[in-house]
Structure formats: C-alpha cells, structure tokens
Amino acid sequence: MLNILLRYTNLIIITLFILSLLSFALAYLFPGDPIEIMTGLKLEELQKLQNQSVNIGYDPEGGVLSQYGHYMSELFSGNWGVSFNSGQPLYEEIMQSLPASIELSAYALTISLILGLPLGFIAALRHHKLPDYTLLSFSVVGYSIPVFWLALILILVFSLHFGWLPLSGRLSLIFDVPNKTGFILIDILMSDIDNKHAVLLDALRHLILPTLSIAIVTTTLILRITRRSVIETLNSEFIQAAYARGLTTRQVLVRHGIRNALIPILPLLAMQFPTLLTNAMIVETIFSWPGIGSWLIQAIYQQDYSAIQAGMLAVSVFVVLFTMSIDMLLRLTDPKRKKVERGTI
Structure with missing residues (x-):
C-alpha cells in the first residue's frame, strides 16, 4: 500500500x-x-x-x-493575477465559477449511473434478444448525438415550444441566494431566505435541461460499458461453476455476478470524468450556466x-x-x- x-x-x-x-x-x-x-x-x-x-x-x-x-x-x-476586463482577482472568480461546473457534472453523473447501470444489466441479461438490440441501438444513437445539438433540441422543445422549463440561467432573477459554497442547492438549503421551497423548486427547474443534456450522452456510455462488463462476467468460469452447483440465475447474480461485474466498471467510469466535465463546459455556454466553461468562453471572446x-x-x-x-x-x-x-x- x-x-x-x-x-x-x-x-x-x-x-x-x-x-x-x-x-x-x-x-x-x-x-x-x-x-x-x-x-493582469x-x-x-x-x-x-x-x-x-x-x-x-x-x-x-x-x-x-x-x-x-x-x-x-x-x-x-x-x-x-487579475482579470484584464473585470479587474477582479482571478482566484476569486475561478472559485466562484468552478463549483457550478462541478455541481452540474455531479448531478448529470448521478442520473447517468441511476439509468445506465440497470439498463446495462438488462441488455446483458437479454443478450442477442430484442431488449438488448433496442438498448444497444439507443446507446449508439445517444452516443453519436453532439451534446450541443442535443441541448439546443431540448431548449427548442421544452422551453420555446411547450414553455415548461426555463431557457437559461441558474436561478430566476427575482430570487437572491447568498453564495456560501458555490453549490446552488446547498446554498439554498443553508440560507434563511423566505419562500425557500419556491426558490429550491425554481433552482431544480433550471437544472433539468442542462443536466439532461449531459446525462443522456453519459448514460449511453455507461450502458455500453456495463453491458460489456456483465457479458464478460457471465461468461467467466466461476459463473459457470456456480451454475453447475445448482444455483439459480438470481442467486448467481446476487452472490457473484453484480459485484464482479461492477469492479471493472468503476475505473472506466472514473476515466470518463474529463469527458463529462468537457460536455458540462459546452452545455454551460448554451444555457448561460455560470460555470467555469462559460467563464472561459467569455474570457476567450474578450481576449x-x-x-x-x-x-x-x-x-x-x-x-x-x-x-x-x-x-x-x-x-x-x-x-x-x-x-x-x-x-x-
């Protein structure tokens, strides 16, 4: 060690x-x-x-x-250093922007794990059957869609057409939440503002579209990784030996399959975090999310x-x-x- x-x-x-x-x-x-x-x-x-x-x-x-x-x-x-344009210390500006990007990436990764892992197991357990082909086709299409194009489609459908969700931003302008940790939901829960429930609901509504834009692409990736790992695990010798001892399919999965299938998945998921953060930085620009990606794009525009x-x-x-x-x-x-x-x- x-x-x-x-x-x-x-x-x-x-x-x-x-x-x-x-x-x-x-x-x-x-x-x-x-x-x-x-x-600066x-x-x-x-x-x-x-x-x-x-x-x-x-x-x-x-x-x-x-x-x-x-x-x-x-x-x-x-x-x-100091920003050329704002004249503010760069350390303070980065520390204000980075938590927003981490928050968006964390929520997207959580949703992707909740959806991707079970769907990957279902596809593997129904290998070469209709559910497997359906989920695999969904994963190919989802992984092939550019994240910025998906974000624009979600805005067009749910914000402009139906008007169900806000178009951009992190919180409505009528609300003012003290910035303590940089994570909007945590700051709302820690604050003593009035109508906390309404503010929390508004923050969640602003989170839905940018989080889904990242999570859909990441879910398809997790689905494929999980499917491959489960198939390899189920075809291994110790699983065949468990079946030979008379264990049922459920017993094999609970005792041996799930744990051994998840072991190779975890390091692969960790290696996907840079891609997840990159997608989050792209989505931030589209949704005017005040994260490090949007901040960097503005810095590039302003030279x-x-x-x-x-x-x-x-x-x-x-x-x-x-x-x-x-x-x-x-x-x-x-x-x-x-x-x-x-x-x-």
Missing part, C-alpha cells in the same frame, strides 16, 4: 509540474508582454507599484527561471489572456487530481486489480 501511495504521489507531482510549465509558457505564446499576462496589470501599473516600493512578485528584467519561480510562488499564495491562462490551469489540475485520486483508491481497495495492472503506471 505504501508503495502505491508513493508512486501515485510522484506521478501527481510530476504531472502538476508539467501543467505548471505549460501554463507558464502560455504567457509567452499569447500576444502582449508575458509579465502583463501573468499579473499593465507595465505602467507595475512600474508605478515598483516606484512605490510595492512587491509585485515579478521582475520584468529577470530571467525566465526567476519569473517561473515568482509565478509558482504566487500560485501557491492564491494570487493568480482576457490572464484569465484564460489561470482558468485552463485550474481545470487541468482539478481533472488530474480527481482522476488520479479515484484510480489510486481503486487500486488500494481492489487487490486483484493492483496485482494485474501493477506495471501499467
């Missing part, structure tokens, strides 16, 4: 170091002065602060290594290079830490997987 922890810790440190180098290099690839991009301040402002004996953390006349050292020092201290640099680094670090942490936990809790895939890292 200690060996696995050390290997994953080294891997995470090396990966984050490479990401920091790439993020630092972006300042030299964007048009403009690298120091301006890293700080004009050179005239930097010179004025230096004349006032204010330590800005960056030396425009210093070498690249010196600037990288200051860049990393500022990152660890929470000073990620806010310091915001682009900080936002890409924040998203990359979050994805790396999440996926590697999940994979490490799975290796620690699954001895069989630990031995078989010991040399894959």
Whole structure:
C-alpha cells in the first residue's frame, strides 16, 4: 500500500509540474508582454507599484527561471493575477465559477449511473434478444448525438415550444441566494431566505435541461460499458461453476455476478470524468450556466489572456487530481486489480 501511495504521489507531482510549465509558457505564446499576462496589470501599473516600493512578485528584467519561480510562488499564495476586463482577482472568480461546473457534472453523473447501470444489466441479461438490440441501438444513437445539438433540441422543445422549463440561467432573477459554497442547492438549503421551497423548486427547474443534456450522452456510455462488463462476467468460469452447483440465475447474480461485474466498471467510469466535465463546459455556454466553461468562453471572446491562462490551469489540475485520486483508491481497495495492472503506471 505504501508503495502505491508513493508512486501515485510522484506521478501527481510530476504531472502538476508539467501543467505548471505549460501554463507558464502560455504567457509567452499569447500576444502582449508575458509579465502583463501573468499579473493582469499593465507595465505602467507595475512600474508605478515598483516606484512605490510595492512587491509585485515579478521582475520584468529577470530571467525566465526567476519569473517561473515568482509565478509558482504566487500560485501557491492564491494570487493568480487579475482579470484584464473585470479587474477582479482571478482566484476569486475561478472559485466562484468552478463549483457550478462541478455541481452540474455531479448531478448529470448521478442520473447517468441511476439509468445506465440497470439498463446495462438488462441488455446483458437479454443478450442477442430484442431488449438488448433496442438498448444497444439507443446507446449508439445517444452516443453519436453532439451534446450541443442535443441541448439546443431540448431548449427548442421544452422551453420555446411547450414553455415548461426555463431557457437559461441558474436561478430566476427575482430570487437572491447568498453564495456560501458555490453549490446552488446547498446554498439554498443553508440560507434563511423566505419562500425557500419556491426558490429550491425554481433552482431544480433550471437544472433539468442542462443536466439532461449531459446525462443522456453519459448514460449511453455507461450502458455500453456495463453491458460489456456483465457479458464478460457471465461468461467467466466461476459463473459457470456456480451454475453447475445448482444455483439459480438470481442467486448467481446476487452472490457473484453484480459485484464482479461492477469492479471493472468503476475505473472506466472514473476515466470518463474529463469527458463529462468537457460536455458540462459546452452545455454551460448554451444555457448561460455560470460555470467555469462559460467563464472561459467569455474570457476567450474578450481576449482576457490572464484569465484564460489561470482558468485552463485550474481545470487541468482539478481533472488530474480527481482522476488520479479515484484510480489510486481503486487500486488500494481492489487487490486483484493492483496485482494485474501493477506495471501499467
């Protein structure tokens, strides 16, 4: 166990170091002065602060290594620069936007698991039969649909045509919820506002369409992964031996099939999280959801290079830490997987 922890810790440190180098290099690839991009301040402002004996953390006349050292020092201290357009600290803006993206992705993943896992088991248990062909066809169609096109269709049908659900946003403008955690449902439950039930219902109505846009595509993927894993498990030797001992199909599934089929599914699902977050960032732009994806798109439109640099680094670090942490936990809790895939890292 200690060996696995050390290997994953080294891997995470090396990966984050490479990401920091790439993020630092972006300042030299964007048009403009690298120091301006890293700080979000004009050179005239930097010179004025230096004349006032204010330590800005960056030396425009210093070498690249010196600037990288200051860049990393500022990152660890929470000073990620200032937005060119809003003039606000980038750390605060990212910390306000990222929870909205995580919330949307988490709800979509929860719905996908609730739907995808049972449907995958049904397709596998009815292998080469009508339910299997029907669900497999549904999964192929759902996986082939671009998420942005699906989101637009849902808006056209449920918002513009029927008028059942709101078109965009996270909450109606008539409601004001204090931002404590960044997760809208949690903030509503923790607040002391009036008509909390109405506010919660309004937030749920705003969540339906963007969550479904992501969940439909992810459900088809989970369905296919589950179907393949269950079929492979049911065809394994220990399942055939269980049938030979006289166990019924239900007993075999409950005692051996479900648990062993889910073991290879979990790491595959963890590896799909970057795709899920990418789809969420696309959907945010369409539904005006105030997440990190919508924030980054606005930064690109406004050519806010310091915001682009900080936002890409924040998203990359979050994805790396999440996926590697999940994979490490799975290796620690699954001895069989630990031995078989010991040399894959």
